[in-house]
Amino acid sequence: MQAPPRTLTVGILGGMGPAAGVDFLRHFVQACAEQVRALHLPPCDQSFPEHWLAQVPVPDRTAALQQPGAGGHQPLEPLLQALGRLAALGARSVAIACNTAHAWHGELQARFPGVELLHMAREVAQALAARGVREVGLLATEGTYRSGLYAQAMAQAGLRCHVPQRGERELLMRGIYDGVKAGDLALAQQCFAAVARDLVERHGLATLVLGCTEIPLALTQVPGVDGLALVDPAAVLAQALAQRAYGAAPA
Amino acid sequence: MQAPPRTLTVGILGGMGPAAGVDFLRHFVQACAEQVRALHLPPCDQSFPEHWLAQVPVPDRTAALQQPGAGGHQPLEPLLQALGRLAALGARSVAIACNTAHAWHGELQARFPGVELLHMAREVAQALAARGVREVGLLATEGTYRSGLYAQAMAQAGLRCHVPQRGERELLMRGIYDGVKAGDLALAQQCFAAVARDLVERHGLATLVLGCTEIPLALTQVPGVDGLALVDPAAVLAQALAQRAYGAAPA
Numbered sequence: 001m002q003a004p005p006r007t008l009t010v011g012i013l014g015g016m017g018p019a020a021g022v023d024f025l026r027h028f029v030q031a032c033a034e035q036v037r038a039l040h041l042p043p044c045d046q047s048f049p050e051h052w053l054a055q056v057p058v059p060d061r062t063a064a065l066q067q068p069g070a071g072g073h074q075p076l077e078p079l080l081q082a083l084g085r086l087a088a089l090g091a092r093s094v095a096i097a098c099n100t101a102h103a104w105h106g107e108l109q110a111r112f113p114g115v116e117l118l119h120m121a122r123e124v125a126q127a128l129a130a131r132g133v134r135e136v137g138l139l140a141t142e143g144t145y146r147s148g149l150y151a152q153a154m155a156q157a158g159l160r161c162h163v164p165q166r167g168e169r170e171l172l173m174r175g176i177y178d179g180v181k182a183g184d185l186a187l188a189q190q191c192f193a194a195v196a197r198d199l200v201e202r203h204g205l206a207t208l209v210l211g212c213t214e215i216p217l218a219l220t221q222v223p224g225v226d227g228l229a230l231v232d233p234a235a236v237l238a239q240a241l242a243q244r245a246y247g248a249a250p251a
Numbered sequence: 252m253q254a255p256p257r258t259l260t261v262g263i264l265g266g267m268g269p270a271a272g273v274d275f276l277r278h279f280v281q282a283c284a285e286q287v288r289a290l291h292l293p294p295c296d297q298s299f300p301e302h303w304l305a306q307v308p309v310p311d312r313t314a315a316l317q318q319p320g321a322g323g324h325q326p327l328e329p330l331l332q333a334l335g336r337l338a339a340l341g342a343r344s345v346a347i348a349c350n351t352a353h354a355w356h357g358e359l360q361a362r363f364p365g366v367e368l369l370h371m372a373r374e375v376a377q378a379l380a381a382r383g384v385r386e387v388g389l390l391a392t393e394g395t396y397r398s399g400l401y402a403q404a405m406a407q408a409g410l411r412c413h414v415p416q417r418g419e420r421e422l423l424m425r426g427i428y429d430g431v432k433a434g435d436l437a438l439a440q441q442c443f444a445a446v447a448r449d450l451v452e453r454h455g456l457a458t459l460v461l462g463c464t465e466i467p468l469a470l471t472q473v474p475g476v477d478g479l480a481l482v483d484p485a486a487v488l489a490q491a492l493a494q495r496a497y498g499a500a501p502a
Contacts, residue, residue: 017296018280025276025304029269033434043433045268046308053276053304057297085340182294183284 005041007049010245011091011115013082015055016098017181020213020234024097025053027238034239035246049245052089054082061100062143062173076104083108087115093244095237096120099140099211103147116244121149123240124209124233125157133207135160136231137199139192139219140211141176142169150211162203168195172212180214188218196222207231256292258300261496262342262366264333266306267349268432271464271485275348276304278489285490286497300496303340305333312351313394313424327355334359338366344495346488347371350391350462354398367495372400374491375460375484376408384458386411387482388450390443390470391462392427393420401462413454419446423463431465439469447473458482 012028014021032048041047059074079101086094093116096102102120109117128136138150138161145163154161164172171191179188192215196208200222207229210216216232263279265272283299292298310325330352337345344367347353353371360368379387389401389412396414405412415423422442430439443466447459451473458480461467467483 015296015299015301018283018299018302022273022277022280026273029273029306032269037434044311044428045266045432046310048266048269048306048308050266050308051269051306053306055280055299055302055304057299057301059297060295089336177295181296183288 005039005047006247007245008092008247009050009052009090010241011086011089011094012051012053012097012241013056013079013086013094013101014053014097016058016061016101017214018055019180019217021053021055021097023217024095024213024234024238027232027235028095028241031239031242032245035242039246050090051245052086052091054086056082058098058101061098061103062141065100065103065143065146075101076107079104079108080111083112083115083117087112091115093118093241095241097234098213099149099233100143100147102149103143118237118240118244119153120233120237121153121211122156124231124236125150125153125159127236128159128207128209128231129157133159135162135203135205136207136209137162137196137203137205138209138211139164139172139196139199139215142173144211145169150209162199162205164195164199168198171195172215175218176212176214180217185218188214192219193222197225200225200228209233256290256298257498258496259343259498260301260303260341261492262337262340262345263302263304263348263492264307264330264337264345264352265304265348267309267312267352268465269306270431270468272304272306272348274468275346275464275485275489278483278486279346279492282490282493283496286493290497301341302496303337303342305337307333309349309352312349312354313392316351316354316394316397326352327358330355330359331362334363334366334368338363342366344369344492346492348485349464350400350484351394351398353400354394369488369491369495370404371484371488372404372462373407375482375487376401376404376410378487379410379458379460379482380408384410386413386454386456387458387460388413388447388454388456389460389462390415390423390447390450390466393424395462396420401460413450413456415446415450419449422446423466426469427463427465431468436469439465443470444473447479448476451476451479460484
């Protein structure tokens with residue numbers, strides 16, 4: 001029998017929310033299976049890398065980003081603790097399964113320089129630029145908009161990033177909190193689709209980034225809008241993590 | 252805002268295979284959401300218990316159980332290591348997302364008496380007995396048949412357990428290894444459905460236990476057989492783990 005491949009242990013920091021963690025893990029295992037096929041490794045359990053998923057309760061990220069002062073750092077403590085434990089388990093690269101939590105990416109990475117902490121928005125921006133995309137719309141949480149995570153990453157990759165208006169953002173937050181996180185997917189789908197349609201029509205967009213891990217759980221297509229590419233950052237990040245697990249150097 | 256619930260940290264030992272680990276986690280998060288609703292807790296990320304999933308490479312369980320002597324213990328070492336790490340992370344109860352690996356349940360539990368290691372076959376047998384089921388068919392790996400895991404658990408709960416014949420078992424192994432683990436779900440479905448149909452018709456069964464976590468990934472119904480209840484032990488075990496996380500004492 002062929003020897004199992006040499007893989008690196010990787011980690012996933014989730015729980016924000018837990019269903020999005022499941023979805024991220026599903027993307028990751030699928031991306032690993034693609035690596036197994038591409039590398040002609042034996043298609044068996046032992047061809048997969050060791051990986052650990054931490055689903056920990058983290059205070060609400062958007063609420064923290066709207067608070068001035070020290071309260072705004074509330075999510076940092078449990079994120080640091082979980083990342084430290086993933087590092088102690090041997091994880092060499094870690095992905096955070098939450099867009100908004102990337103507001104603390106810099107502080108987390110600085111505290112654990114021995115671990116490569118992937119950056120969701122940068123992975124997405126690079127992947128889209130490589131595909132020749134020049135302009136996107138972004139559906140996200142208020143916290144992600146405020147932190148400028150995608151605006152910066154897109155600008156660095158030479159992409160223009162359009163965001164919804166104030167009332168539309170409130171509708172997105174309703175879809176995320178009263179919809180997906182509360183288990184009402186029909187409400188969520190309604191909120192997300194309405195904002196998506198308006199944003200796409202206003203700017204004549206062909207690509208929409210679903211920049212909150214809860215959004216793809218309820219929005220898989222926008223009724224009435226044809227030929228629109230919906231980009232799930234979790235799928236892009238999961239693929240980047242799988243590549244690291246099989247030993248690919250960072251891009 | 253209502254205080255978050257008091258929950259216990261729990262662990263999941265997976266990787267056997269990794270896709271089955273994803274499926275187990277999905278069942279677990281869904282079972283937690285049901286607990287949140289039943290306990291009238293706020294429907295938000297922070298109402299979920301901290302949980303850790305270890306997906307580690309473990310040598311093939313059935314191959315080990317077919318080997319006489321020390322080779323038969325190969326899977327024990329990585330299982331012990333992962334369980335020890337889950338215990339160190341604070342997990343009070345742990346579920347193993349693989350039926351066959353339960354052949355080492357006794358040794359694992361003995362080494363970590365401070366952690367409650369749930370037993371998949373016992374949880375299933377108790378749940379079925381509570382529903383008034385008296386007779387089941389079992390689809391499983393050769394290793395699970397040989398270990399007598401379900402035979403014992405079913406007998407203790409007063410249920411009769413019918414198993415497939417030799418050639419049918421070989422067909423199941425083909426569906427598990429060349430099918431699910433190799434990514435060929437169509438082949439897997441074909442193998443599983445054929446054995447299920449023959450077993451059900453031979454004994455006039457109304458309940459079939461899918462006693463390998465790979466089987467439910469390809470078999471969600473048996474074409475041509477009406478009114479058959481397919482029991483997914485992973486779903487039953489995930490529910491038991493969720494109950495423990497919200498503080499329920501073992502049954």
